[in-house]
Each structure stands twice: as structure tokens, then as C-alpha cells.
Amino acid sequence: MKAIAGKTWLSKPDEINSKIIEWKKEFPEIVRIDEEIQFSGDNVYAITVTDREYENKKNFLLAVPHAHEPAGTAAAMNFLNEVITGKKLDGSRSNLPREEILKRVRLTFIPVCNPYGRKKSPVDWWDGTKYSNEEFEYIMAGRLLGNPSAKIVNRFWHTHPVFDQEVERLEEIGIVWEKLSETLYGEPHSYKGCTWWKLVDRLSDEFHYDLFIELHQGMEDWDEMDTLVIHPREYWIPREVIEYADRVEEKVIERWRKVGAKPHPGDKEYYARVGERDRDLNKPDERRKISIDWLTMKCGTPYLTIEVQNNNQNTPPEKQLLYEQTAIEVCVEMLL
Secondary structure, eight states, rough: OOEEEEEEOOSSSSHHHHHHHHHHHHHHTEEEEEEEEEETOOEEEEEEEEEOOOOOEEHHHHHEOOOTTTTHEEEEEHHHHHHHHSTTTTBBBBSHHHHHHHEEEEEEEEOOOOOHTTTSSSSSOSSSSOOHHHHHHHHHHEEEEEEEETTTTTTTTTEEEEEEHHHHOOOOOOTEEEOOOOOOOEOTTTOTTTTTTHHHHHHHHHHHSEEEEEEEEEEETOSSOOEEEOOOOOOOHHHHHHHHHHHHHHHHHHHHHTOOOOOOOOOOHHHHHHHHHHHHHTTTTHHHEEEEHHHHHHOOOOOEEEEEESOOSSOOHHHHHHHHHHHHHHHHOOOO
């Protein structure tokens, strides 16, 4: 565990797994663990926390898909520790309504969706002091053989969520990718063949989640804003799902402003622009549905992406952690 500005930061798989197993051992009455194993042998854990004596709960699913975006993991682990133990990871008392949360909400968190990638990260957090954004992108995405200045992101990002190393022969494979076989690699956010989606598929059958958020980071070179919420609005999304996600988005942005963030005011056209780009690439809508809105289609679950600035000196790790945890707390409050 690393300490930053009086807060505790957990992000690497070994320390995450150790803490999850500790929680399960000490609080078996409220902690459940589900597990899938990556091709690399790395464990992907979903931890579900609730008081099992009570029924009629709201179900909340949270995931941190990307290995190069650790602040969501750190925030998720601190929030879970508060709910499970009544204390923050630094040992101070939690102000969360712990008993009410345990009684009325079932939390399922997947704090590290790609441990294979995360364990290769050279740092615990990205704050713009050690690596330039260009260097950060190389570490994240990889380099092409014979052209180390070219970023794999330019060839694969968004358009190809899976690639075969036998074909592409990358000189360096970035930490964003999950190894799926001896030669196959997938991007965990978009490619549903990645391991953590097996947990989502199985658990969503059981719990039919009322809200699903992914914690991400980006906006490395943004100057005026450091936080963003987006959610799908395509024509196949039920209107009531979009309206509920809108309310969550508004509350998150409002709370971010109160804690000192500079949030994007809202981008209702984001997914429309992504859709236009996909149509330009001759991608059918059915592919968009599966890659982006799969859980919404399966269970009618409102789904939001939370973005907090990464690798920028204007947003040091303590702010990254604060903004990510603020979003988690708002979502739980909405369910309460």
C-alpha cells in the first residue's frame, strides 16, 4: 500500500488480492468472492458485499477495465474497506452510512479487470511527473515492430479490440492488452472475450444490476477540465434508462464541483459521434450494441462511464482518488 496526502492507494493485483482474501476471511457474513482466471494465470476477482439478512436490494456493479487507469481501483478499494470495516484504509473512521448501504444495496466490484496488464505497470499512479503523455501512450498501447515511434493505438484503438501477435508481431505489447492465448490479445473494455466479462455475464444473470459504472481515466492533455461522465444514448437504449443515467450524471457533476473538480459540463453527443465514426468504417449497429451496450440490452441496466484525468500534473493522485471515490459515493446515494 502506498500513502499519498494522508490517503491510502491500492492498485497492484497482489495487494488487491491479498486485501480481498483478508476481507473474506474476517467478514464472511457480508463478503462473497467470485473468480475467473486469465490465460496468464492471473486471478480476476468480483467481490460482492451486502448484509444477506435483508432482501429487496438495489444491485450496483462497478468495474475498472483498464490496466493503465489505476485511480478507479484505489477508490473502489477504499470505498469497499469503509463499507466492510467501517474504516478507511488509513485506519480513520468512515463517514459513510455503512449499515444503510449493507442493508439496502448489494455492491459488486471488479477492482482490477486486467491484472495481467496492471502488474506490468511501471508505476502505481500516473501524475505527469515521470512520463510524458507520449511515453505513457507507448506503455499503454505498445509499439510496432520496425517502427518504435508508431503507436499501436493508431491502428487498433476503437477499431480492432483484439489482435493476433503472430500476424501483427508487435515489438512491444502495451499494458492495456489482456493475453488471451499464446498469440491472441484483447482490449478488456471493448472485447467481450476478455476474462472479466465472464464474471459480469454470470453475476448479472443472478442479480440483474440496477446500475453499472466503469471507472476510467483519460484526458491527459486537457487543460480546462479534469473529469467527465458519458453514457450511451443510441436509439436502442430504453428512454427510461437514458433518463436515469442523465440524473446520475447530473449528480456526479454537481458533487465533483463541490469537491474542487473541473468537470466537463456533459456531452450528450459523444456516442452519436462515435456511432458516426463506426458507420464511416462500415460497422453495423449490431456490433456497436454488443461492444458498448451489452449489459443494458441484457438486463436493462443503466450504464455510465466515469472519467478522471490521468498523467497530468494538474491532477495529482490524491485528486484522482478523491474524484473517483466521489463518483462511487454519488452512485450509491442514488440507489439508496
